Amino acid sequence: GAGVSQSPRYKVTKRGQDVALRCDPISGHVSLYWYRQALGQGPEFLTYFNYEAQQDKSGLPNDRFSAERPEGSISTLTIQRTEQRDSAMYRCASSLGTGNTEAFFGQGTRLTVV
Amino acid sequence: AQSVAQPEDQVNVAEGNPLTVKCTYSVSGNPYLFWYVQYPNRGLQFLLKYITGDNLVKGSYGFEAEFNKSQTSFHLKKPSALVSDSALYFCAVSPRMDSSYKLIFGSGTRLLVRP
Numbered sequence: 001g002a003g004v005s006q007s008p009r010y011k012v013t014k015r016g017q018d019v020a021l022r023c024d025p026i027s028g029h030v031s032l033y034w035y036r037q038a039l040g041q042g043p044e045f046l047t048y049f050n051y052e053a054q055q056d057k058s059g060l061p062n063d064r065f066s067a068e069r070p071e072g073s074i075s076t077l078t079i080q081r082t083e084q085r086d087s088a089m090y091r092c093a094s095s096l097g098t099g100n101t102e103a104f105f106g107q108g109t110r111l112t113v114v
Numbered sequence: 115a116q117s118v119a120q121p122e123d124q125v126n127v128a129e130g131n132p133l134t135v136k137c138t139y140s141v142s143g144n145p146y147l148f149w150y151v152q153y154p155n156r157g158l159q160f161l162l163k164y165i166t167g168d169n170l171v172k173g174s175y176g177f178e179a180e181f182n183k184s185q186t187s188f189h190l191k192k193p194s195a196l197v198s199d200s201a202l203y204f205c206a207v208s209p210r211m212d213s214s215y216k217l218i219f220g221s222g223t224r225l226l227v228r229p
Binding site: 004031033035040041042043044045048050055056059091093095097098099100102103104105106107108 | 118146148150155156157158159160163165204206208210213214215216217218219220221222
């Protein structure tokens, strides 16, 4: 597609429920990133894929968070047993995969856990 | 620890005046440097980057940024501000030694350009 697409745009869920957030990167982009942005803060790195391989998950806050990119394109970030502190904007980005190329961000998914 | 600092939560400037949004970083080695802008209800948009070479880099919408290695700074500048420049600006760095090229962001600076 023309840009990075994320769905849903908004998600309200009850505490304890699982949620799955989807990211469709720019076609041909090798690298895919997930970031989380709290209100009034900059995005914080969660995890990184190179093609289908998850090569860095150092930013995932705990084992309730997981991500996959099984075919090297679309990625899903899953949060199990959601808690109120998980409420944030979740942003996906993709890039050509070299350090000197910029990342393109989607519009994000606003997650609210009630 | 690697970090990016944007010391000003908000910058106010009159339309037509020059603007500067400050950014300093604490990252080992020679990182790649970026500026992104966020408009309301929209995603982060790339503005410009410094990879190597000339310390003054030019980007979208008339913005430019000056890399200063000795001061580890990468301040964003524009000679003449527009009301439409009002938005949230993020400085970000990517450590060259990190093969994931993930971005470390500052906390953001809100730019308000008054008519």
